[in-house]
Amino acid sequence: MQRGCELTLNSVTKVYSPGTEAEVRALGNITLNVEPGEFLSVVGPSGCGKSTFLQIAAGLIGASGGQVALDGHKVNGPPEGLVYLFQQYTRSLMPWRTVLGNVEFAIEGHRMSRAERRDRCMNFLAMVGLQDFASRYPWQLSGGMQQRVAIARALAAEPRILLLDEPFSSVDALTRSDLHELVLRLWEERGFTAMLVTHDVDEAILLSDRIAVLSHRPSQIVETIPTELPRPRDRIATPELPAFLELRHYLLDQLTKRPAHA
Ligand SMILES: Nc1ncnc2c1ncn2[C@@H]1O[C@H](COP(=O)(O)OP(=O)(O)O)[C@@H](O)[C@H]1O
Ligand SMILES: [Mg+2]
Incomplete structure (x- = not known):
């Protein structure tokens, strides 16, 4: 840890x-x-x-x-x-990316294989209960679900301060x-x-x-x-x-x- x-x-x-x-x-x-x-x-x-x-x-x-x-x-x-979680999740998620794509964005610069990155992000999606929605788009989800995606993305970045x-x-x-x-x-x-x-x-x-x-x-x-x-x-x-x-x-x-x- x-x-x-x-x-x-x-x-x-x-x-x-x-x-x-x-x-x-x-x-x-x-x-x-x-x-x-x-x-x-x-x-x-x-x-x-x-x-x-x-x-x-x-x-x-x-x-x-x-x-x-x-x-x-x-x-x-x-x-x-440091990771910052904004009040307006609707503005913080990218509508052209899938739910998984949004979470992956947090660690795009990290050195790891595509499969590794995908696994790690799927783990975080599972933590917020959204593993079955990975291939949906943000606008297909409710407000609370979108905020959970934003939280999964924040945590996938492994912040030392949130x-x-x-x-x-x-x-x-x-x-x-x-x-x-x-x-x-x-x-x-x-x-x-x-x-x-x-x-x-x-x-x-x-x-x-x-x-x-x-x-x-x-x-x-x-x-x-x-x-x-x-x-x-x-x-x-x-x-x-x-x-x-x-x-x-x-x-x-x-x-x-x-x-x-x-
Ligand atoms: N970019 C800005 N330019 C000018 N005034 C601002 C700006 N951002 C916030 N303010 C003003 O600063 C004050 C504090 O705003 P803010 O930090 O958003 O308060 P809170 O988050 O507690 O509601 C408010 O009066 C707001 O109108
Ligand atoms: Mg405020």
Whole structure:
């Protein structure tokens, strides 16, 4: 098993269109350390800068100030070993490629025979329960199935760190619960580092070791809370634990407070 990597954000700020009328101060000043193999969630109100934060962590966009490092190496472009799972799976899959073809894309540059690549990707498709749909096209599948393809593709790349931008928010509740279960099991098995941004407090508590709470824009980390719930987590039993309910209550209270300027 490959060890997950450590992600460090040090005094990261982001201003869009600085000095213009359209200026948006998205990130105030963010310092955060994600431990190797940790599952950390970032929760915050809509529009507070969660996607901005994650894209900076992934090296997809630059910060206005501060530093991002992966295992101590400065991030200034998408680093190797990092995989980003977007919210909109319909845009992340290639419609002209089959389901298998989409998963194979993740490891196209790797040195291995076609048969090896195919076997490996079929394995990941089996993990997400889609081995029988390998030769279909994305548009022939439901939304939840497409998101499972995106997850299989993300995992086929054997990430050392997986960044997830609200990847479960656009599927129905039952599918979301299945995907939670899937991500939990794969994370337990593979030991990668995971950072999830979400506005869903229950999802954050169920999956994470720690939760960072963001304020309204320009966002700051208000606090970081360890969930301290036993593992392995269970999607039915865990949310019934008193400690889960207490944390849920607390977080919902924090997130529904009005911003200082409102
Ligand atoms: N490329 C961009 N150019 C200008 N403003 C942006 C851009 N991307 C996001 N923003 C603004 O930055 C703020 C934070 O956006 P975002 O990071 O998407 O928040 P969240 O993911 O928490 O909903 C919002 O006000 C948004 O309109
Ligand atoms: Mg967002």
